Amino acid sequence: MILFDYSRASSVADAIAAARQPGSAFLAAGTNLVDLMKGGVTNPERVIDITRLPGLSGIEARADGSLRIGALARNSDVADDPHVARTYPMVAEALLAGASAQLRNAATVGGNLMQRTRCQYFTDAVSPCNKRQPGSGCAALGHATRIHAVQGWSEHCIATHPSDFCVPLAALDASVEIEGQGGKRSVKLTEFHLLPGDHPERETVLEPGELVTALTLPAEAAQFAGNARYLKVRDRTSYAFAVVSAAAALTLDGGRIGQARLAFGGLALKPWRVPEAEGSLAGKAPSPEAFAEAARIALDSAKPTGEANAFKVELARRVAVRALTSAAAGTPARIPALPASPFGLV
Amino acid sequence: MTIPIRLTLNGKPHAIDLDDPRITLLDLLRERLGLTGAKKGCDRGQCGACTVLVDGRRINACLQLAVSLDGAEVLTIEGLSEGDALHPVQAAFIAHDGFQCGFCTPGQIMSAVGLIREGRAGTDPERIREGMSGNLCRCGAYAGILEAVKDASARMEPREDAA
Structure with a gap:
């Protein structure tokens, strides 16, 4: 370091x-930043400790039915909040499926959004990587790409965003509150992270010096509480990043699907949502055929980067069907012992 | 330039002048304050050997910059027993042979103390395994660790949600 x-x-x-100066980084819990600094992956010249900022750690259910979560709220506090667990169960399940208890106790909501990819060619600090060193190339392309993208990648970067939390947030139309020199603004979570394109070094819509201050979930997100699941397939049952994950949520009315939400993790450099797949389920009875069709549409545009991650396309289809099936069966009264695990799921 | 911080460490107040902002809580404990119970395994938040409680919550000491913890209350394995009377989790690890080489044990014990405080697992083996997944044991003493945590959890305050 x-x-x-x-x-x-x-x-x-x-x-x-303070963050207007180039080379600055905000420090919250530091569970990702300090790790990257130790490895020489990122080398900020100025670290601005924001852990003491007042008023940024609250979880507030507002009168209009929306929920506001301060950027410094800890992952474990959000997951354990009774209102969150009851009203947005797949958000709590996704949080509890991420990292370890020690990390969840420290890591913050804002930090979760801002965490960097776990692409091993990015984190090794030496391989060519257009994120770390623009113009140096992408060492991942054509090599070990088990955790790499099958949606939205470019020849300059094939990394994925590692968050579990962001997947149900994307499905539930969460927004990100941002504050900077120019004032406050709000962007949809699905538009917060940028696909790599020609500039993989640019990862979010944040301008230099801008700070994430909160997340909000709209009132409509609560309607999915009874039929919402997060499913995460990983290389070991706990304490591992997703190979593929999915958040699935339905409203059911008289045996038919009203609205459907479906978002994936592990497929792209942002949580991946396909509105056409969701739309295909509206008005249908929940059935294996309807779910298979939605999964087919969701993965229609998928393209592996090579043989090594071709399996993820079919895996993602199956994860989608399983997550939708489990959502249709109903949210369990208590988060399972192994959150988001395929073991014990419908 | 030194940066002054105050910590309550195992119940005692400490005023510390940090001469480098890079010092992690783990290095502060081990290299500057002589508390070598918390271990440096991976030093990257992956193994859990450095687990301590900060403000009552278990965290990885290797990933916390000490400078950011001004005012915090830290509990390490050295502060767990009451004199010669072992903490119930320490006693349970001995009773159930929850270790082999012992390197990961302080982290395992502090993590178990944190888990029981969180009240999430009770005595459910699956929930205990999941709740302890941030602590690796390369000797593979997991069977004994599970029994120790179950036993300690049952002896300490039983919670409503204990399965």
Whole structure:
């Protein structure tokens, strides 16, 4: 880790002003940032500690039915919040399926959005990587790509976004509150992360110095509470990133599907949502055929980067069908002992 | 430039002048304060050997910059027993042979203390295994660790949600 200047921000305005200088990084829990700094993957010259910022760690159910989660709320506090667990069960299940208890106790909501890819050619700090060193190339392409993208990638970068939490948030139309020199703004989570295109070094819509201050879930998100599941397939049952995951949510009315939501993790550099697949389910009775058709549509545009991740397309179809089937069966009264695991799922 | 921080460490107040902002809580404990119970396994948040409680919650000490913990309350394995009277989790690890080489044990015990406080697992073996997945044991003493956590959990305050 290279030496850096450390400062402790006392207000959001203070933090934003300090971060205007290039080479600055915000420090919340540091579970990802400190790890990357130790490995020399990222080398900020200035670290601005935002852990003391007042008013950013609350979880607030608002009168209009929406939910606001402060950016400094800890993953475990969000997952354990009774209102979150009851109203947005797949959000709680996804959080509990991520990382370890120690990391969830530290890691923050804002940090979860801002975490970097676990592409091994990015994190090794030496391979050519257009994210780390624009123009150096992509070492992943054509090599070990088990955790790499089958949607939305470019020849410059085939990495995936590693978050579980962001997948149900995308499905539920969450928004991200941002504050910067120019004031406050809000963007939809599905538009917050950028696909790699020609500039994989640009990962989010944040402008230099901008800070994520909160997440909001709209009131409509609550209607899926009874039929929502997160399913995560990984190389070991706990404490591993998703190879493929899916958040599936339905409203059921008289034996027919009203609205459907379906988003994937592990497929792209952002949570991947296909509105056409969701739309195909509206008005249908929940059935293996309807779910298979939705999964087919969802993966229609998928394209593996090579032989090594071709399996992910069929895996994602099956994960989608299984997640939709489980959602139709109903949200369990208690989050299972192994959250989001295919073991014990319908 | 030194950065002053205050910590309550195992119940005692400490005023510490950090001469480098890169010092993690783990390095502070081990290299500067002589508390070598928390172990440096991977130093990257993957093994759990450095688990301690900060403000009552288990975390990986290797990933926390000490400078960011001003005012925090830290509990390490050294502060767990009451004199010679072992903490119930420590006693349970001995009773159930929850270790072989012992390197991961302080982290396992602190993690188990955190898990029982969280009240999430009770005595359900599957929930305990899931709740302890952030602590690796390369000797593979998991069977004994599970029995120890189950036993300690049952002896400590039973929770409503204990399965």
